[in-house]
Amino acid sequence: xxxxxxxxxxxxxxxxxxxxxxxxxxxxxxxxxxxxxxxxxxxxxxxxxxxxxxxxxxxxxxxxxxxxxxxxxxxxxxxxxxxxxxxxxxxxxxxxxxxxxxxxxxxxxxxxxxxxxxxxxxxxxxxxxxxxxxxxxxxxxxxxxxxxxxxxxxxxxxxxxxxxxxxxxxxxxxxxxxxxxxxxxxxxxxxxxxxxxxxxxxxxxxxxxxxxxxxxxxxxxxxxxxxxxxxxxxxxxxxxxxxxxxxxxxxxxxxxxxxxxxxxxxxxxxxxxxxxxxxxxxxxxxxxxxxxxxxxxxxxxxxxxxxxxxxxxxxxxxxxxxxxxxxxxxxxxxxxxxxxxxxxxxxxxxxxxxxxxxx
Amino acid sequence: xxxxxxxxxxxxxxxxxxxxxxxxxxxxxxxxxxxxxxxxxxxxxxxxxxxxxxxxxxxxxxxxxxxxxxxxxxxxxxxxxxxxxxxxxxxxxxxxxxxxxxxxxxxxxxxxxxxxxxxxxxxxxxxxxxxxxxxxxxxxxxxxxxxxxxxxxxxxxxxxxxxxxxxxxxxxxxxxxxxxxxxxxxxxxxxxxxxxxxxxxxxxxxxxxxxxxxxxxxxxxxxxxxxxxxxxxxxxxxxxxxxxxxxxxxxxxxxxxxxxxxxxxxxxxxxxxxxxxxxxxxxxxxxxxxxxxxxxxxxxxxxxxxxxxxxxxxxxxxxxxxxxxxxxxxxxxxxxxxxxxxxxxxxxxxxxxxxxxxxxxxxxxxxxxxxxxxxxxxxxxxxxxxxxxxxxxxxxxxxxxxxx
Numbered sequence: 198x199x200x201x202x203x204x205x206x207x208x209x210x211x212x213x214x215x216x217x218x219x220x221x222x223x224x225x226x227x228x229x230x231x232x233x234x235x236x237x238x239x240x241x242x243x244x245x246x247x248x249x250x251x252x253x254x255x256x257x258x259x260x261x262x263x264x265x266x267x268x269x270x271x272x273x274x275x276x277x278x279x280x281x282x283x284x285x286x287x288x289x290x291x292x293x294x295x296x297x298x299x300x301x302x303x304x305x306x307x308x309x310x311x312x313x314x315x316x317x318x319x320x321x322x323x324x325x326x327x328x329x330x331x332x333x334x335x336x337x338x339x340x341x342x343x344x345x346x347x348x349x350x351x352x353x354x355x356x357x358x359x360x361x362x363x364x365x366x367x368x369x370x371x372x373x374x375x376x377x378x379x380x381x382x383x384x385x386x387x388x389x390x391x392x393x394x395x396x397x398x399x400x401x402x403x404x405x406x407x408x409x410x411x412x413x414x415x416x417x418x419x420x421x422x423x424x425x426x427x428x429x430x431x432x433x434x435x436x437x438x439x440x441x442x443x444x445x446x447x448x449x450x451x452x453x454x455x456x457x458x459x460x461x462x463x464x465x466x467x468x469x470x471x472x473x474x475x476x477x478x479x480x481x482x483x484x485x486x487x488x489x490x491x492x493x494x495x496x497x498x499x500x501x502x503x504x505x506x507x508x509x510x511x512x513x514x515x516x517x518x519x520x521x522x523x524x525x526x527x528x529x530x531x532x533x534x535x536x537x538x539x540x541x542x543x544x545x546x547x548x549x550x551x552x553x554x555x556x
Numbered sequence: 557x558x559x560x561x562x563x564x565x566x567x568x569x570x571x572x573x574x575x576x577x578x579x580x581x582x583x584x585x586x587x588x589x590x591x592x593x594x595x596x597x598x599x600x601x602x603x604x605x606x607x608x609x610x611x612x613x614x615x616x617x618x619x620x621x622x623x624x625x626x627x628x629x630x631x632x633x634x635x636x637x638x639x640x641x642x643x644x645x646x647x648x649x650x651x652x653x654x655x656x657x658x659x660x661x662x663x664x665x666x667x668x669x670x671x672x673x674x675x676x677x678x679x680x681x682x683x684x685x686x687x688x689x690x691x692x693x694x695x696x697x698x699x700x701x702x703x704x705x706x707x708x709x710x711x712x713x714x715x716x717x718x719x720x721x722x723x724x725x726x727x728x729x730x731x732x733x734x735x736x737x738x739x740x741x742x743x744x745x746x747x748x749x750x751x752x753x754x755x756x757x758x759x760x761x762x763x764x765x766x767x768x769x770x771x772x773x774x775x776x777x778x779x780x781x782x783x784x785x786x787x788x789x790x791x792x793x794x795x796x797x798x799x800x801x802x803x804x805x806x807x808x809x810x811x812x813x814x815x816x817x818x819x820x821x822x823x824x825x826x827x828x829x830x831x832x833x834x835x836x837x838x839x840x841x842x843x844x845x846x847x848x849x850x851x852x853x854x855x856x857x858x859x860x861x862x863x864x865x866x867x868x869x870x871x872x873x874x875x876x877x878x879x880x881x882x883x884x885x886x887x888x889x890x891x892x893x894x895x896x897x898x899x900x901x902x903x904x905x906x907x908x909x910x911x912x913x914x915x916x917x918x919x920x921x922x923x924x925x926x927x928x929x930x931x932x933x934x935x936x937x938x939x940x941x942x943x944x945x946x947x948x949x950x951x952x953x954x955x956x957x958x959x960x
Binding site: 298299302303322326327328348349350351355356357358359360362365370371373374375377378384385386387388389390391394395397398401402403405 | 627628629630631639640641705708709712713716717718731732812813814815816818827828905906907908910914917918920921922923924925926
């Protein structure tokens with residue numbers, strides 16, 4: 198009896214010892230990881246792992262969705278592929294982690310994912326408080342309101358007393374309140390955690406309006422059995438710049454993500470597409486193009502920007518994924534989100550898509 | 557005693573010559589070995605907790621962010637007022653009230669349902685006992701979250717608000733909720749309600765003490781009469797002091813010029829509240845059914861037979877003989893189910909019922925500080941659970957004392 202109890206105690210002590218030992222060693226690992234983070238730990242991790250882990254949406258047609266053959270596809274997904282192509286040379290080396298709006302920042306901060314691209318709006322408090330860095334805006338969105346075409350609504354002002362369905366943990370929830378409450382318009386918000394019950398509630402008439410980013414509304418509207426029964430009001434409630442995020446103090450990886458996106462914008466401006474990138478690389482027409490594609494101009498040496506990835510990373514990106522315009526046309530034009538005259542046109546066409554020089 | 561043991565050990569050590577022998581003596585001494593194991597265990601525990609505390613303090617702690625303006629709306633605010641201009645603390649309290657509201661009503665209804673179904677399960681009527689068994693097996697063996705979403709979808713199948721059922725203007729039924737007429741006061745209505753509630757509890761306590769007093773003083777007034785007069789006095793005095801002006805609040809439905817249906821008046825049972833309430837009551841009810849059945853079956857059969865022999869009706873048999881005895885073994889497991897119901901109410905985040913967990917998640921998303929917020933939620937649920945436990949322990953002591 199006493200011996201049995203002693204043995205039990207011994208086993209428990211042993212387990213505790215192992216646990217403390219494991220905790221100490223894991224702390225050493227994490228502290229060494231933190232010390233090397235200034236030299237780009239995520240980039241090293243991705244290179245060592247041979248795979249990029251990307252936090253995405255799996256339920257937003259056009260941006261991030263699982264298609265009928267079980268593959269992730271969409272505008273946001275293509276940026277995961279582009280970063281994987283740039284770092285690893287293969288756009289298929291991506292593991293997609295579907296995340297809810299409310300769980301996404303914790304997943305990034307907790308090292309569960311390398312980068313987050315899940316139609317996430319860039320705001321000051323998110324940049325400062327949540328331990329992440331926003332890179333480049335890939336899509337300039339704005340919050341809109343979808344209502345039934347049969348209702349009499351023509352503006353937010355006309356929606357006095359309405360019930361509005363909104364997703365939890367989003368800036369939309371706050372913008373909605375700003376727009377209604379601050380103008381003294383009474384309303385009832387119905388806040389859902391996930392999209393499916395929200396959509397059911399909207400379709401069954403539990404709420405009069407559904408508010409989220411206009412891109413998201415366009416995507417959902419396209420998925421309805423009869424899209425013309427629903428209208429997106431012309432009014433825009435907010436600025437919603439969407440783009441990829443990395444962790445704070447991870448500047449090497451941050452730079453890679455940022456310049457891959459810039460490279461895709463620059464490629465469109467320079468007229469480089471997935472179909473002509475090979476011929477352009479073998480015979481660049483100007484030094485700027487040669488610098489972008491990481492090849493020498495006129496027999497010279499290629500310029501190396503020292504991102505810690507292959508010099509010709511943009512060739513892999515453009516040949517496997519395409520330039521900004523190709524990605525946009527592939528995923529967003531089918532939703533009815535036209536580019537012409539919008540903020541997402543190239544700066545040369547009056548939009549905001551503008552890449553700093555590759556120099 | 558320990559001192560004595562160690563003194564003898566010390567003597568033994570002294571008598572040995574070589575260090576090897578001394579170590580051998582130490583190793584074979586059982587009490588010394590035990591002491592060493594306990595010492596190592598304690599040190600490891602202390603190191604482990606210091607490690608956890610040190611890790612926690614490297615994060616940003618504190619609740620300063622809860623003082624800022626909330627900035628988001630909440631669909632269900634009960635008893636206390638809330639607008640988006642209030643602080644995040646106020647939003648958090650609205651969440652707590654919503655959790656308490658669904659848990660409290662849920663506990664009451666689940667108890668009634670569980671007791672009835674538990675009795676039904678033991679009924680000699682084949683149909684009734686099978687219905688109860690079917691209810692238990694079907695509901696208990698399916699996930700609660702799916703049941704909650706199921707009830708939400710079912711309630712959304714009520715008529716759309718444009719085709720709402722009005723029952724001649726007394727009530728409005730649509731998938732925006734069920735509006736029932738109720739008695740309200742123009743001023744101080746909820747305050748009066750609160751006073752009546754407290755008055756009722758005080759009266760019930762007073763009545764139980766009066767009953768005990770009357771056992772010794774038979775000529776004393778009837779405790780029921782005194783209690784009734786006492787309660788009515790409280791009600792009437794507060795009625796006139798607060799200037800209560802009662803009227804029947806009949807719900808109404810209007811359409812404005814843009815086609816928005818505006819519901820007003822009445823008592824609103826929203827689909828979200830109803831869905832989470834139905835799901836929690838039905839789910840917890842199955843466990844209470846089994847507890848009631850088990851406790852009654854554990855009573856000796858002679859109790860039932862004796863009651864029958866005395867000529868008691870079946871109603872009297874259950875309320876006077878069976879249930880009071882069964883209660884002793886019902887209450888402890890029942891407490892567990894009440895705690896489970898309260899904790900499960902945090903699943904309401906799935907269907908847009910703003911309980912404390914849902915409101916906190918919104919705050920965490922807007923302002924970060926996840927660790928202190930989660931800590932606050934844990935403390936809140938701990939508080940609710942301890943309150944239920946204390947109340948149930950009090951009840952348990954009373955029940956076990958009767959007839960003991």
